[in-house]
Amino acid sequence: MQKSVQYYRSQRKAIIQTYMQEIRYAEFAEDLHRNLTFLHKRSSELAKDLQKHHHLIWDQINEILRIEVDIDIKIRACKGSCKQTFDHAVDSDAFKAMENKMEQFSIISKRRKSFSKNKKLKLQSVDRPSVSPSYRKIPFVRTELLTKFEDIEQHQVILDELLEDV
Secondary structure, three states: OOOHHHHHHHHHHHHHHHHHHHHHHHHOOOOOHHHHHHHHHHHHHHHHHHHHHHHHHHHHHHHHHHHHHHHHHHHHHHHOOOOOOOOOOOOOOHHHHHHHHHHHHHHHHHOOOOOOOOOOEEEEEOOOOOOOOOOOHHHHHHHHHOEEEEEEEEEEEEEEEEEOOO
C-alpha cells in the first residue's frame, strides 16, 4: 500500500498539471475562435464597404470619361465658329490604366478565402465508472485520501459543430 500511495501522489501531480493545461488550452482555443469569428465578421463588413466604394468609383470613372468625350466633341464643334480654340484630347491611356486597376481589384476581391466558423474545439467531460464502496472502506484508503482521482475531472477534446446563423 505504501508503494501505491507513493505512486498515487507522483501520478496525481502529473495528472493535475495535465488537467490544468487542458483547461488553459480549451480557454485559449475558445478565445481564439471568438477572435477569429469577430475578425471574419469585421472583414466581411469591410469587404462589403469596399465593394460599394469600388462600384461608386467605377461609376465616377465612367462619368468622367463621358464628360471628357462630351467636352472634346463640343470643343471640336466650336473650332470653326469660335474666336479662340484650345487643343484638347481625351487621355485614353489614363482611363485604360484606371480600368485595369479596377479590374485587378475585382479579381482580387473575388479570390477571398472563406473561413469555416461552424466548427469549434471544446472540452467535454468523460463519464467514468464509479468507485466501489468496498474500496472506500479500506482504512488505509480513507486515511491517505486515495480517491482514485475522483476529484479530477477527465475531459476529451471534441470538434463541436455549430449551427450557421443566417
